[in-house]
Amino acid sequence: MKYLLFFAVLFVQISCDSNSDNYVINQNPNKVMLLKVDYETNTFEGGNETIFPSSTSTFTVTNQVIPPADFGNIKLFYSELNTKIFDGDIIWMGDGQIHFPTSFLSANQYNFINTLVPIADPVFENVYNPDNINYNYSEIFNAIRYLEIVNQYRASNPNATVKLFLYTPGVGIGDPSQWKWIFIIKN
Numbered sequence: 001m002k003y004l005l006f007f008a009v010l011f012v013q014i015s016c017d018s019n020s021d022n023y024v025i026n027q028n029p030n031k032v033m034l035l036k037v038d039y040e041t042n043t044f045e046g047g048n049e050t051i052f053p054s055s056t057s058t059f060t061v062t063n064q065v066i067p068p069a070d071f072g073n074i075k076l077f078y079s080e081l082n083t084k085i086f087d088g089d090i091i092w093m094g095d096g097q098i099h100f101p102t103s104f105l106s107a108n109q110y111n112f113i114n115t116l117v118p119i120a121d122p123v124f125e126n127v128y129n130p131d132n133i134n135y136n137y138s139e140i141f142n143a144i145r146y147l148e149i150v151n152q153y154r155a156s157n158p159n160a161t162v163k164l165f166l167y168t169p170g171v172g173i174g175d176p177s178q179w180k181w182i183f184i185i186k187n
Contacts, residue, residue, distance in 0.1 A: 039179035046104035096169035
């Protein structure tokens with residue numbers, strides 16, 4: 001009886017410990033958020049959150065570009081995990097499309113807040129800027145600055161660089177009304 005009670009207590013303790021560990025691990029998953037902002041109006045249009053099974057201490061975004069002689073493409077990768085996070089066409093004298101992520105939640109699916117998390121303004125990194133154009137990233141960031149999810153990500157990773165680039169699905173006689181700023185934020 002004494003041994004049975006010992007094993008029962010041990011089993012309950014192991015069960016609780018493993019549940020606790022899983023709870024802690026699942027509380028802080030490795031997530032990356034892509035947010036679309038209209039180029040002409042600086043209006044937030046939607047987002048896509050990806051959860052990764054592995055964590056890394058750094059977050060590097062690299063690009064792989066096929067210039068649009070006729071049909072081009074841009075892919076972005078989370079380098080440390082060798083995982084694609086964006087894939088979109090760049091068409092000369094036409095309109096390409098985003099292939100990955102396959103969908104974005106619309107802007108009305110996100111909550112806005114009235115008060116910002118007290119964190120210093122972000123440092124921006126343009127991950128694809130072939131013409132080296134200087135943009136006012138802070139002004140563009142205002143479109144997403146008051147999103148609850150942006151503030152949650154920034155609070156959990158306050159020193160992270162906010163990565164972004166201007167996605168132009170059509171170039172040559174491109175239609176700027178189709179261009180999007182893509183912000184990439186890691187928690």
